[in-house]
Structures are given as C-alpha cells and as structure tokens.
Amino acid sequence: MRRLLHEMNPSMKFLAVTGCILALAFFFNPWTPLLFFSGVVLLQVLFSQTNWKLWSLAMLPFLIGAFGYFWTTLVFGQPGEGPVLWTIGTISITAQQWELAWSLSLRVLAFSSISLLFAFTTKPVHFIQSLMQQWKLSPKLAFSVLISYQFLPVFKTEFEQLQQAHRIRGTGAGSSPLKRLTALRRLLIPMLAGAVRKAERAAFAMEARAFTGEARSHYAEIKIGPKDYVLFCLFSLVLTLSCSAIFWA
Amino acid sequence: MPVRNPILQLDGFSFRFPESVEPTLRDISLAIHEKERVVITGPSGCGKSTLLYVLNRLYPHNCDGEVSGSVRLFGRSAQEYAPGEANRKIATVFQDPDSQFCMPTVEEELAFTLENLQVPREEMPQRIDQILHLTGLGSFRHGVIQTFSGGMKQRIATACALIMEPECLLLDEPLAHLDPLTAKEFVAWLSLLQQETGLAVVAVEHKLELWSSFFDREISLSENGAIQQDQAFTERGAPSLPKRVSAIRQEVLFEAVGISVSKASKALLQNISLPLRSGEVTVIAGPNGSGKSTLLKVLCGILKADKGTISGMRAGFVPQSPEQLFLSKSVEEELAYSGNPSPDTLHYLMKALDLKTIAHAHPFSVSHGQKRRVAIGAMLADGRQVLLLDEPTAGQDQQALAELYRQIESRAQDGCALAVVTHDMNFASSIADTVHLMKDGILSGPHQPEELFSNSALLAEYRLHMPKKGDIYAPAFA
Numbered sequence: 095m096r097r098l099l100h101e102m103n104p105s106m107k108f109l110a111v112t113g114c115i116l117a118l119a120f121f122f123n124p125w126t127p128l129l130f131f132s133g134v135v136l137l138q139v140l141f142s143q144t145n146w147k148l149w150s151l152a153m154l155p156f157l158i159g160a161f162g163y164f165w166t167t168l169v170f171g172q173p174g175e176g177p178v179l180w181t182i183g184t185i186s187i188t189a190q191q192w193e194l195a196w197s198l199s200l201r202v203l204a205f206s207s208i209s210l211l212f213a214f215t216t217k218p219v220h221f222i223q224s225l226m227q228q229w230k231l232s233p234k235l236a237f238s239v240l241i242s243y244q245f246l247p248v249f250k251t252e253f254e255q256l257q258q259a260h261r262i263r264g265t266g267a268g269s270s271p272l273k274r275l276t277a278l279r280r281l282l283i284p285m286l287a288g289a290v291r292k293a294e295r296a297a298f299a300m301e302a303r304a305f306t307g308e309a310r311s312h313y314a315e316i317k318i319g320p321k322d323y324v325l326f327c328l329f330s331l332v333l334t335l336s337c338s339a340i341f342w343a
Numbered sequence: 344m345p346v347r348n349p350i351l352q353l354d355g356f357s358f359r360f361p362e363s364v365e366p367t368l369r370d371i372s373l374a375i376h377e378k379e380r381v382v383i384t385g386p387s388g389c390g391k392s393t394l395l396y397v398l399n400r401l402y403p404h405n406c407d408g409e410v411s412g413s414v415r416l417f418g419r420s421a422q423e424y425a426p427g428e429a430n431r432k433i434a435t436v437f438q439d440p441d442s443q444f445c446m447p448t449v450e451e452e453l454a455f456t457l458e459n460l461q462v463p464r465e466e467m468p469q470r471i472d473q474i475l476h477l478t479g480l481g482s483f484r485h486g487v488i489q490t491f492s493g494g495m496k497q498r499i500a501t502a503c504a505l506i507m508e509p510e511c512l513l514l515d516e517p518l519a520h521l522d523p524l525t526a527k528e529f530v531a532w533l534s535l536l537q538q539e540t541g542l543a544v545v546a547v548e549h550k551l552e553l554w555s556s557f558f559d560r561e562i563s564l565s566e567n568g569a570i571q572q573d574q575a576f577t578e579r580g581a582p583s584l585p586k587r588v589s590a591i592r593q594e595v596l597f598e599a600v601g602i603s604v605s606k607a608s609k610a611l612l613q614n615i616s617l618p619l620r621s622g623e624v625t626v627i628a629g630p631n632g633s634g635k636s637t638l639l640k641v642l643c644g645i646l647k648a649d650k651g652t653i654s655g656m657r658a659g660f661v662p663q664s665p666e667q668l669f670l671s672k673s674v675e676e677e678l679a680y681s682g683n684p685s686p687d688t689l690h691y692l693m694k695a696l697d698l699k700t701i702a703h704a705h706p707f708s709v710s711h712g713q714k715r716r717v718a719i720g721a722m723l724a725d726g727r728q729v730l731l732l733d734e735p736t737a738g739q740d741q742q743a744l745a746e747l748y749r750q751i752e753s754r755a756q757d758g759c760a761l762a763v764v765t766h767d768m769n770f771a772s773s774i775a776d777t778v779h780l781m782k783d784g785i786l787s788g789p790h791q792p793e794e795l796f797s798n799s800a801l802l803a804e805y806r807l808h809m810p811k812k813g814d815i816y817a818p819a820f821a
Contacts, residue, residue: 219446219447219451237445240445240446241445244444244445244446244447244489245442247489248441248442248489255662255667256667258640258645258646259645259660259662259667259668260667260668260670261645262643262644262645262659262660262668263668263670263680263681263721263725264681264725265670280670284666284667284669284707287707292439292441292442295437295439295442295443296442296443296445298396298401298405298437299435299437299442299443299444299500300445301401301405301426301427301430302399302401302430302434302435302437302504303430303434303435303455303456303459303503303504303507304427304428304430304431304456304459304460304507305427305455305459306425306426306427306459308427309461310458310459310461311457311458311461311462311463311464311467312458312464313451313454313457313458313464313467314451314454315464
C-alpha cells in the first residue's frame with residue numbers, strides 16, 4: 095500500500111496532476127484549495143513513502159510565497175465591498191478581501207502540494223520511459239532529456255573546478271555581489287563550450303551504439319494496470335470533493 | 344597464417360573537413376581483417392580519430408566532409424548502409440568515460456544498446472546476463488555508473504559495445520583518463536575478451552607502452568594525414584627523455600606544515616608537510632582519488648586547510664585543462680590580468696615562455712601546450728614563483744611531453760619551485776629531484792627517484808609501475 099503512488103504509471107499520474115491543476119484554476123473560493131491540499135497530503139501519507147523532512151523543506155518557499163500573497167492582498171488589495179471586519183491603523187479589511195486573500199494563498203499551497211506529490215513519487219527515468227511508451231514521445235527527444243539528466247553531476251563538478259581556478263586569479267571570493275555576478279558571466283562561456291563538446295561526444299557515442307531515433311523495443315516495460323485507474327479515480331474523487339465546496343461553503 | 348577476409352577496407356580514401364583548407368586524411372588505402380588487432384598511431388592532429396570515425400561510419404555523415412576514394416565495410420560500400428546499421432557490426436569505445444552513457448545503471452545502459460537493435464524484450468535478460476558473465480561485471484549489474492571510477496566506466500562502455508555482438512571493436516584512446524595500473528588491467532582484460540570473442544580490434548593510441556604486446560599490426564599516420572608505415576607491431580617502452588640536471592638551490596621558497604583537510608567527517612588530507620626549494624622539481628604520484636588535486640588546491644589557497652600552516656611565497660596553480668584559468672581576450676592581457684607585473688617583467692615572461700608570436704591570439708584558441716605556457720606565465724606575472732601543475736602529462740603525446748619537459752626544466756633553472764602531479768612514471772623518473780607518494784590522503788616522502796624507481800614493491804603499493812626505458816627509434820626486436 096505504501097508504494098502505490100511510486101508504482102503508479104507516471105504518464106497517468108502526470109495526466110491526473112495536470113487535470114487537477116487545470117480544474118482548480120477555475121475555483122475562487124478558499125475552501126476548494128484547502129480541501130484539495132488536505133486531500134493530496136492525505137493521499138501521500140497513505141500511499142507513499144515520503145521523506146517528510148525533505149518535503150517540508152521543499153514546501154517552505156511555497157509557504158513563504160503563499161504568505162506573501164495573503165499579506166499583499168490584505169494590505170494593498172482593492173478594499174471591495176461588504177462589511178469592514180477590522181481596522182489596523184489606516185488599513186481596513188473587508189470580508190471580501192479577507193476571503194480573497196485566503197483563496198489566493200491556499201491556491202499556491204494546493205498547486206505546490208500536488209506538484210510535490212508528483213516530484214516525490216516519480217523517478218525521472220521512469221517518467222521519460224513511460225512518455226515514450228504510452229504517449230509515443232520521440233526517442234530522440236526522450237534520450238536528450240535522459241542524457242542531460244546524466245550530465246547534471248558532471249556539470250556541477252566542472253562549474254566548481256572553473257570557480258576554483260578563477261579564484262586563484264583573484265575573481266569571485268570576498269568581492270562585492272556585483273563583481274561576483276560579472277565573474278559568473280566569465281564562467282558562462284567556458285561552461286557552454288564544455289557543454290557543446292560533451293553533447294557532441296555523447297551524440298557520437300549514442301550513434302555508435304546504433305541509436306538512430308527510430309522505433310525501438312523496451313527493456314523496462316511500463317504498463318497501465320487496474321491499479322492505475324483506481325488511483326486516477328482517487329485523484330478525481332479528491333478533486334470532486336474539494337470542488338463541491340462551492341455548493342455548501 | 345590462415346587467410347583472413349578483409350572486413351573494413353579503404354581505397355585511395357581522402358577526407359577534408361568543410362571548414363579546413365587542407366585534407367585531414369590523404370590517399371589512405373588499408374584493409375582490416377577478421378580477428379586482427381591493429382593500432383593506429385601518429386602525432387596529435389594527424390587525423391587518427393577522424394580515420395576511426397570513418398571506419399564506424401560516423402563520418403562523413405555527421406560533418407559534411409568532402410570525400411574521395413571508397414570505404415567498404417563487410418564487402419559493402421559504406422554509402423549503402425542506413426544510419427546506425429553499420430554500427431551493429433562495428434562497435435566503438437570512446438576516450439571520455441564521462442560522456443558515453445545515457446542511463447543511470449549498468450543494466451539499463453546495456454539494455455539501451457539492445458533497445459536500439461530492437462531486440463525483443465524476452466531475449467534481453469538473457470543477453471544481459473551473458474555479457475555480464477563474459478566481461479566479469481556481474482556484481483555491478485545494478486550499480487550506478489556515475490559513481491564508478493574511470494577504469495570501471497571504460498569496462499562498462501566496452502561491455503555496452505560488445506553486447507551488440509559486433510565483429511569489430513574500435514577504441515579511441517581508451518586509456519587516456521586511466522592511471523597506469525588501471526590501464527594495464529584494462530588491456531589484460533580486453534585481451535582475454537578478444538580471445539574469447541574473436542573480434543577484430545582497431546585502436547587509436549599514443550601510449551603504446553601500456554599495451555605491451557597486445558597488437559599485431561601498427562598503422563602509423565604522418566603529420567599530413569597519409570599512411571607513413573603499415574607494419575607488424577613491436578612492443579616498446581616509453582619514449583625516453585634525458586635525465587635532467589638538477590637545479591636545486593638551498594633557499595626554501597615555500598613550506599606547508601601539518602596540513603589536514605576533511606570534508607563531511609571524511610579525512611581528505613592528513614597531516615601533510617611539504618617544503619619546496621628554489622629550483623626543485625617535486626613529483627607527487629599516487630592512485631586516482633588519493634587527494635593529490637585537493638592537496639595542490641590547498642597549497643595554492645583555493646581550498647582552506649582545517650589545520651596546518653603555509654608559509655613562504657604564494658603558489659600558482661595550473662589545472663589539467665589550463666584554459667580553466669583564462670579570463671581575458673588575448674594572451675597578452677591574460678598575463679597582465681593580475682595588474683601586478685611591471686612592463687619589464689611582462690616583456691621578459693612573454694619572451695621566456697615563447698609567447699611573443701601569439702600575444703594577440705585568444706587564449707582559448709591556441710594549442711594545448713601554448714595554453715599551459717600562458718597559464719604558467721599568468722601565475723609568474725602574478726608573482727607566484729612556486730608552480731603547482733596538476734596532471735600536465737595526461738593524454739599528451741611524445742612531442743607534447745618533450746615540450747613540457749623543456750618548460751619545467753627552464754622554469755627550474757630560473758629558480759622557480761615546481762610540484763608536478765603525474766601518473767607517468769617515465770616522465771617522473773627523468774624530471775624529478777624529489778618524489779612524494781600519496782595514498783588515502785597521506786603523503787609519504789621525500790623519496791630519492793633512483794631508490795624509489797628500483798623499489799617495485801613500494802611502487803605497486805601506490806598503483807604505480809616501474810619506468811620502462813626504451814627508445815622509439817630503436818625498437819627492441821624480441
């Protein structure tokens with residue numbers, strides 16, 4: 095049970111997540127995103143093995159963003175109509191404004207929770223493989239994504255090495271942020287040159303192993319099974335329940 | 344010798360890149376036969392790698408090169424093959440272990456090859472098992488490729504090539520990024536594989552001493568891209584360099600005492616002390632990952648030491664790719680970048696390092712040897728008379744090594760102190776005044792080169808090999 099979301103077909107999951115996000119965009123009451131957020135977290139608690147510490151850390155910037163929306167809507171937003179709830183100094187907050195502020199900030203949380211659910215339960219390689227098998231994504235495109243994913247750690251080391259080498263020439267460390275920014279620009283060209291060289295080598299290596307971008311067989315077959323439909327319905331249920339808030343809230 | 348069929352055949356083949364005036368390959372005629380082990384040699388830039396890419400049909404397809412003459416692969420003209428078709432029979436292993444993989448694990452990477460060949464899914468597990476068994480990589484099946492060493496990556500790349508069941512294996516300087524012992528282990532492993540599979544092997548290589556008697560035939564190209572010689576291969580030692588006359592002076596320019604560095608509670612360097620005297624050339628050797636590069640970076644102040652003191656002159660650092668240091672648009676500006684040198688010093692350095700002719704060239708566009716001279720010049724111009732060179736010998740051909748040797752020699756005569764990290768024990772034995780060995784972050788030494796290079800047990804402990812002196816101009820016929 096605790097692996098269900100990890101094992102869900104990535105393309106189906108992606109479809110469910112995108113569908114939810116699109117649907118939520120049309121609901122402006124604060125209850126729908128709140129319910130949806132709780133529902134998503136509940137799903138993730140029940141059906142996944144999430145590192146919640148890491149999750150909280152990833153959630154933090156969104157939380158700050160949500161608070162920002164809340165605050166700016168209250169302080170700078172159109173006062174709107176309706177009764178004034180309370181007044182702080184020169185700022186008076188109306189009921190309409192209060193609701194709008196909650197709605198905006200909770201939407202941020204709803205969108206980020208479902209995106210994080212996807213990110214935390216999906217391996218990039220499986221996602222790409224699934225896109226290739228279920229949605230006929232072109233192998234050329236799919237493998238360029240996969241290979242760039244492999245290059246990330248390589249680029250990180252290269253970036254560090256360049257930075258270290260430039261430090262001995264007296265750029266970077268200890269100087270003003272502006273100077274550090276111009277130093278970063280100097281890293282750009284060698285990094286790009288390195289990337290082009292690496293990309294060419296990788297392309298050669300792939301072609302030398304008979305990769306042509308044509309049809310191919312698949313070692314890791316990624317299927318859609320009954321369990322994927324059940325999970326898809328579960329997502330839809332959470333979405334429907336939270337959307338129904340417009341009738342009773 | 345039994346009659347062998349030619350599998351790859353070039354006839355009067357010439358090749359010119361669209362952007363260059365002169366052809367890269369001129370009038371090449373050769374035939375590679377079944378089960379043959381051939382090495383292609385020649386100076387840097389003579390077109391060895393281009394020739395290899397013609398043999399596996401990556402060229403002229405991918406570069407719009409201008410071609411004359413014919414290429415026949417397995418009796419068919421290369422033009423008749425569909426893209427990727429020829430690569431099923433002719434597999435290739437490349438030089439850079441970091442840019443030939445596209446999947447995370449060994450198993451998935453092997454499967455990638457099979458998927459390209461459209462092998463039915465049911466057959467795949469069996470073929471993967473087979474190749475893992477053949478190559479002895481069974482226990483690494485689920486290993487993450489990016490976490491492996493360079494030597495391991497080259498073995499995996501070879502396995503990924505062999506799983507196609509090719510008839511010919513091409514290798515493009517496969518040892519360039521490996522330390523000598525790892526390289527020799529790779530060659531021995533490859534030799535067994537070749538015997539078992541009966542492949543033809545064609546390699547581009549200039550470090551022939553690492554291959555001992557692996558090859559049976561050598562095709563050497565001349566500088567202008569024509570075949571110079573096509574003959575039986577003879578085993579040889581490394582090109583010999585003269586023993587340098589020491590220029591040590593008594594003055595200690597630089598001294599590090601008790602340096603320790605740890606990262607994430609893992610000790611990278613432990614209690615290292617290293618004095619460098621004026622005119623002294625110190626070689627630091629040891630296996631990959633032993634902390635040599637980290638040490639150099641600490642000595643020149645790029646990284647901070649947790650413990651220990653560094654005194655004396657500031658040290659300059661020349662990385663394996665010297666262009667990593669460059670910040671300016673011309674060689675002249677590069678030397679003047681620090682703003683310290685007087686016009687006289689600058690003038691002297693430009694002359695001493697033979698940079699006058701390229702003063703206005705972009706530092707990224709000059710040759711590798713010139714780049715290194717520019718980097719050394721930039722360090723000296725910044726008043727760093729202690730030079731730390733990280734792996735300057737890696738991937739260098741004979742001519743480049745000779746130039747490096749002269750460069751180090753004249754800097755030592757000028758009174759600089761030099762520390763050189765290298766795997767090349769032949770080079771080390773001719774250039775070093777003092778040798779330090781490094782393993783697991785611990786530095787041992789100073790060793791006297793004469794004593795050290797006759798102590799094979801100590802060398803083996805540090806994954807180094809004895810220097811094998813030989814003369815390329817008089818190969819020993821066994």
